[in-house]
Amino acid sequence: MVFDISEDELPIFQAETEDHLTTLEDGLVRLEQDDRDPELLQALFRSAHTIKGTAGMIGHKRLVEITHVLENAFDAVRKSQLPISTNLIDLCLDTVDILRSLRDEVITSEASACDVPQMIESFRTFLDSTMDSTKEQKSKIEENSKTKSQGVTPVEKVSEIKQAEEIKGKIVTNELSDLKNANNELHIEVDISSTSVASAARAFQILMVLQSAGEIVHLIPTQKTIESAAPVGHLSARIIPSKSEEEIKKEILGVPEIDRLVFKNEVISLVEARSGENNSKAATQPEFEVSRLGEYLLSKNFITADELKTVLEKQKTYPPDSAPLLGQLLVSMGLLTQSVVDHAIEETMNQKRTAILTGGDSTKSGDHLIDRTVRTSVERLDALMNLVGELITDRNRLIKIHSAFERDFRGNENTNTLSEAVVHIGRITDQLQEEVMHIRMLPVANVFKKFPRMVRDMAQKVGKEIDLVIRGQETELDRSVIEEINDPLIHLIRNSVDHGIESPEKRLEDGKEKRGTIILSARHDQGRIVITVEDDGGGINIDKIKAASIRKGVITQAEADGMSDDKAIDLIFESGLSTAAKVTDISGRGVGMDIVRSNIERLNGSILVDSVPGKGSQFQIILPLTLAIVPTLLVKVRESVFAIPLVTVVETQKLIDQKFQTVNGKSVVVLREKIIPLIKLADVFDLAADKHETNFSYVVVVRTSKQEVGIIVEHLVGEEEVVVKSFGHVIGEIQGVSSAAILGDGQIALIVDVQGLIKLSANH
Amino acid sequence: MAKILVVDDAEFLRVRISKMLVGDGYEVIEAENGLLALNAYKAQKPDVVLMDITMPEMDGLTALREILAVDSGAKVIMLTALGQESVVLEAIKSGAKDFIVKPFERDRVVGALQKLIG
Structure with a gap:
């Protein structure tokens, strides 16, 4: 696979075609719902047209051919010759898939397996069956889709030949009479190349030359015929010249795509001089x-x-x-x-x-070539973010040193100078971090954009009618987070389509709208991003969940009986659980929700589920804006410092009475009449006890999903933004701890993975 | 140095044409739709305009007419594709000096420019 494209053009090609493919995919799904919005149709047509143009420039013939078919279909819809139907949209979407494979050929240089002729054939068969009532247009579309025919139908071809023959006849007779009466008249004949895409326009160009050259006394085809845009193969004229003959000849030859010119008695053939495809080189x-x-x-x-x-x-x-x-x-x-x-x-x-x-004088033209944007690699951005991370660590360290100076040398002139410097460097670091994070931000539209098509296709497969509403797709978040939320979102949306939204019959029975709605939204909320997947389906059946959980041995009957609905609903995140009546190929295999949760928690995020039987379900994913820097609460347990991600922290409480209550043999604390199970970090991580017994005087209440637990610690050190350092392969994964961070005072803190911690404590 | 305004909504096409022309010492300015082209024309007075037909905001035919209304001597070459016969004719009738069919090669573009600029 070799295409006429250079390395520097490739990224532009890729990005641009991707934009247009998305426009097509998105627009087609909307077209099915909105029904012929003229602007939408125009945009679809333009995207197909642009892809075709670009494909032509790089010599990708198959891509040109199939885009042309699509373009013609849009044109027919635009002209109300073709009704919008599910079949048509299906066909168009399949075509877009092929466009994408063909586009990828350019990037990978490997041939794709897609069958272009077959697709074109399917399209044609479809048009045959749907456009019977408007036969004339159908044949036009079909003919147009045969790109090689250059838009000239056989009928037109025939009439063109006839016309040419007629003209020739006339010329012969004319010539005889010409000899007698018109010595000052100039006789001109022009053959326009049959490969010309717009021969009428070329004829018009020649006409303009003739008009400026003198008085036209004879012209075939007539100006009116030329202006009808019908193809012109041959043009014959007699003029009374007002310019020199050489000048007129030169001007006519200046019009491209002329095969042959008869000028007075001179015959100038331009066909052989031209190389095959390249017309007017x-x-x-x-x-x-x-x-x-x-x-x-x-x-x-x-x-x-x-x-x-x-x-x-x-x-x-x-x-x-x-x-x-x-x-x-x-x-x-x-x-x-x-x-x-x-x-x-x-x-x-x-x-x-x-x-x-x-050269010296090229600077001016060079300026135009310099783009105002710079393309850079993700690795560079990551490296930049790492450096900013280091800087933040050092800033934190400086702040520590500064407060030590404030304590020991308050009022000293040097301490004051240091104070100013520390404040300034702190501010600059904050700004730098913000800027770098900003560069790394991408709108969630990057992930959201493929869902309309996905929902449409899946809904069709399971025989449901579903609208996907997307909100806040301009919301930006770090590209590393964007990459990670893709899979969880696919799972959630699949679940909503498959289990959430009911069949149209069931919905009508329940007095609901026939079409179900899934709302996918994103928004910023206090330095976090909240992504919600919401459906107006049947909701989660708590009893079924409980039954399935008992069957799988996740909980006992007694546990189920005593379980609140809030807690029971969290059971959907247990592995191996599926309540779907039947397993479909979309979802329901019992894998998914547990992976969704662990994926999100690995990002220091959390997922909440809410459901009202008969009304629908809502999944809320809360994520930090970036993965590289995490705001945490630092706590101390037996000389070790732990960082608990602030996202999970609900509240902290000083424990006055250290005698905890026990329920079912487990320690709990009662906060505002709420029973919260307790986890002792010291026990869970087997931290060596000091010589003297320490006081565990604080409880940090953290929340994961709907579950709240209290973590018992000795001291609260304070809040700090820490730079995440992964353990790497040597240490590997540690349950209950996600990663580490270097603190301002040089100490190392372990960042707590709350979900893992809960699991760990359950095993203890 | 002749100044050429390249108008196309496809960045790929603009880059490709710029590459074709800059090597020959043309100064290239770009616009991504008809409206921006009109503004660029007024501000920069290019020697020749190479303009696509199908574009958002303002299409090539409209932009051609607007440009000619500003400067009746404007030299505009239309960039066209298969299936636009009647639009091309319309453009020529409206005063476009020439048209080039996509896909085109460098020689075709340079040739058309040289014919207009001399």
Whole structure:
């Protein structure tokens, strides 16, 4: 797979086609719902058109062909010749899939397995069956979709030939009479190339030349015919010239795509001088270009001086305006292969480009080439973020040192100077962090954009009618987070489609709208991002969940009986649990929700579920804006410092009475009439006891999903933004601890993974 | 140095054309739709405009007419694709000097420019 695209063009190609593919996918789904919004149709048409244009430029013929079919279908819908139907949208979406595979060929340089002719055939069959009532348009679309026919239908072709024959007949008779009466009239005949895409426009260009050249006394086809845009193969005219004949001839030959010109008695054929596809290369190639190519070939010993001389002489035998290029001649005379010539042209171009770019007066043009945006790699951004992280650690350290100075040398002039410097560096660091984080931000639309299509396809598969409403897709978050939330969101949305939304019959039975709605939204909330997946389906059946949990041995019957609904609903996050009546290929295999939760918690986020039977369910994912820096609450337990992510912290309480109550043999504390199970960090992590018994005087209440637990600690050290350092392969995963951080005073703190901690304590 | 205004909503096309022209010492300015092209034309008075037909905001045909209304001597070459025969004719009738069909090669573009600039 070789395409005419350079490395620097590839990212532009990729990004641009991706945009258009998304527009197509998104627009098609909306088209099915909104029904022919003219602006939407226009946008769809434009996207197909642009992809086609770009594909043509890189020589991707199959991509051109299939995009052309799509473009024509949109055009037909736009002109109300084709009704919007589910079948049509299906077909278009399938085509978009193929476009994507074909686009990827350009990026990977590997051929894809997609069957383009088959797809075009399916489209044609579909049009056959749907456009019977409007046969005329159907044939137009079909013909148009055959790109090779250049938009000329056979019928038109025939009439064109007939017309040409008629014209020829007339010319003969005219010529006879001309001889007698019109010596001052100029007789002109032009053949326009049959490969011209808009031959009527070329004819019009010739017409304009003729109009400026004198008085037109005879013209076939007539101006009216030309203006009807019907293809023009042959044009015949007589004018009374008001300019010199040479001038008129030159101007006519200036119009591209002319195969043959009869000018007075002179016949100028331009067909042979032209190389196959490339229509009007010849006429305007500058002289110096030719000589530079010759020089280059000579200098590299590709050709001898004699050969060059022969070729140049041969070139001179052609009319000056239509001489073939040096390269073409060399190839046609068998002196060089096309690839050598191509390479040589590329080289000479490069030389010239370099000359211009290094030359003095090129600065002005250079300015336009410098984009106001810079493309950079993700690795660089990550490295930058790491450095900012280090800086934050040092800033925290400086603040510590500063407060020590404040304590010991208050009022000292140097302490005051230090104070100013520390405050300033603190502020700059904050700003720097903000800027870097900002650079790394991407709108969640990057993830959301593929869901409309996904929901549509899945809903169709399971026979449901579902609208996906997306809100806040411009909300930005760190690209590392964006990457990670993709899979969890797919799971949640699949669940809503498969288990959440009921069948249309069931919904009507329940007095609901036939179409279900899933709302996917994102918003910022106090330095966190909240993503919600909400459906108006049947809600989660608590009894079923409990029953399934008992069956799988997750809980006992007694536990189930005593379990609150809030807690029971969290059982859906237990592994191996599925309450779906039947397993479908979309979801219901009992894997998913537990993975969703562990994925989100690995990001220091949390997931909450809420459900009202008969009304619907809501899943709320709360995530930090970035993964690299986490706001935490630092706590101390037996000389070790732990960092608890602030996202999870509900409250802290000083314990006055240290005698905890026990329920079912487990320690609990009662806070405002709420029973909260307790976890002793010291016990869970088997921290060695000090010589003297320490006082566990604080409880930090943390929440994960709907579950709240209290972590018993000795001291609260304070809040600190810490830079996350992963353990790496040597240490590996430690249950209950997600990663580590270096604190301002140089100490190392372990960042607590609350979910893991709860599991760990249960095993203790 | 001749100044060329390249108008196309596809960045790829603009970059491709710029690359074709800058090597030959043309100064290239870009616009991504008809409206921006009109503004750029007024501000920068390019020697030749290479303009796509299908664009958002303002299409090429409208932009052509607007540009000609500002400067009746404007040299505009339309960039077109298959299936736009009648629009191309309309453009030529409205005063476009020439048209180039996508996909095109460098020689075709340079040739059309040289014909207009001389």
